[in-house]
Amino acid sequence: NAGVTQTPKFRVLKTGQSMTLLCAQDMNHEYMYWYRQDPGMGLRLIHYSVGEGTTAKGEVPDGYNVSRLKKQNFLLGLESAAPSQTSVYFCASSYWTSGGQETQYFGPGTRLLVL
């Protein structure tokens, strides 16, 4: 299993440009998440999904949109990038075990620089 993968690893955008970050998981997990990590801060939740075709807002959703058309993929879109969106973006996926335990598995991150 590849686990959680993210594409691209690094990207530079100009202000106002759009882009989509792709997260893919091959563990058949129901739940998927997008976080951002800024210097001196922990990860903050942007959006999440509890299943195919469903999405929900997290702590810092403004300026982002997401889609989950397939169970294994969770896309994060920036329609009009701003310098404040310069960050490292992490995707995670998770599941419930029979014991009711949930563990989130993280991708390697995408570093985004908006000029």
Place this chain on the structure above:
Amino acid sequence: AQTVTQSQPEMSVQEAETVTLSCTYDTSENNYYLFWYKQPPSRQMILVIRQEAYKQQNATENRFSVNFQKAAKSFSLKISDSQLGDTAMYFCAFMILTGTASKLTFGTGTRLQVTL
């Protein structure tokens, strides 16, 4: 709202020594999990250890153990026999059990440097 506080921005420990990283949290919930994640220079977030709040016994994973004090809302990580590969950022995280997708709340991290 839940908050997680890591009061030690940076720590240093010599190889083979023991170090303890502090974490406190604030919540009114009773059913939750606590985690320690490690983030090495590669930026990959790696789960180190997990503690269920309903368990009184402290979790251990090889050289890593926690001191979970529920009444004090404290969750410290002890690393024994520190190794150079333990050099990383360590994040404490909190998760309420909701029966569906559960959101992690992270602290700001502690940068640990293991030296020779």
